[in-house]
Amino acid sequence: MKNLYLDHNVYIEALENERLNASLRGLMDKKIQCLYSPAHIEEIYKVVANEKSQYKNKMKELINFISIVTSDMEVIPTNTELVIKKEHPKVCYSRVSSIDTRERVKEDSCIKYTEDKNNYLKLLHEDKHNSSLSSIEPEKIWESPIIVKYILDFNNNIDFIIEKYNTSLEVQMLSIFNVDKTLPDNFCLRRGNFAELEISHKQLEYTIEILFRILNFAGYCSEKSEQTSISGTHDVSHAIYATKADFLVTMDRRFAKKCKAVYNFLGVRTSVIFCKQNEVVNVLENIVTESDVI
Secondary structure, three states: OEEEEEOHHHHHHHHHOHHHHHHHHOOHHHOEEEEEOHHHHHHHHHHHOOOOOOOHHHHHHHHHHHHHHHOOEEEEEOOOOEEEEEOOHHHHHHHHHOOOOHHHHHHHHHHHHHHHHHHHHHHHHHOHHHHHHHHOOOOOHHHOHHHHHHHHHHHHOHHHHHHHHHOOHHHHHHHHOOOOOOOOOOOOOOOOOHHHHOOOHHHHHHHHHHHHHHHHHOOOOOOOOHHHHHHHHHHHHHHHHHHHOOEEEEOOHHHHHHHHHHHHHHOOOOEEEEOOHHHHHHHHHHHHHHHHHO
16 A cells, blocks of 8 residues: 655645546545645635635535545654554644644745745846756755755754754743654754654654755745745645655645755655646556556
8 A cells, every 4th residue: 555645736626626536536446545634734724714715615625525535544743753643634623723823824934935035036146047946956956056055054053053943932832732842952954864854753844844945045946925935834844744655746846846855855755746737637547557566
């Protein structure tokens, strides 16, 4: 049985695409286990809690659909690592809705977007060649001089960064609820260390967040607007949870390239597959075929 993690946009597409809907419902019979995560439910809650949203009524249908497709199998964090457990999406929704993080996510996303955009514009002004950065293949992006510099700068300032992070208000508040997010003194960005991060969710989460941020900061497949930057925050969460799957399928080209790059840096085994709307069903069929061969 192979594990498949679908980006949120695939589930949304399936609500209107009958062929895709039927294909997803039949994956379990073909020995493909779909997984969902709190990131999917957070995106659903964001819509439900928005009084102006025209899609609110669709969210109940989406929750039930995710339940059917995944057989309620969820990727969820523990104090040590990510695990796969059976939990109805309604239970996860109840937990997510009890802690409304929309404003914090929005504010944090917009701040990062502004900082990243300003830095990228500065790079463009200093070196016109940076405009072609996004054309570099994900496996090669870490060889780019500007990316190499950012990694080195991060690790050279790691003591200050760890202290600032560990003493942040968010980390301190979480400790009150016995959630330990503090990073160890020997933390740093290292290539190919996924095996170490796999058994420490807090380090895996922080590492993937930082690597995505470095790519955005350099202008690599960066978000186009403040609004898409909020979706980008959820993308990072999906990238973290999808490390428990064999395949990640998305219809977001920017997310796919950045996720491939981050997985390549860390040595994550998950295959990231980008496809257009009209290609999703064929991609799923190829995954089934590939799994049969394996």
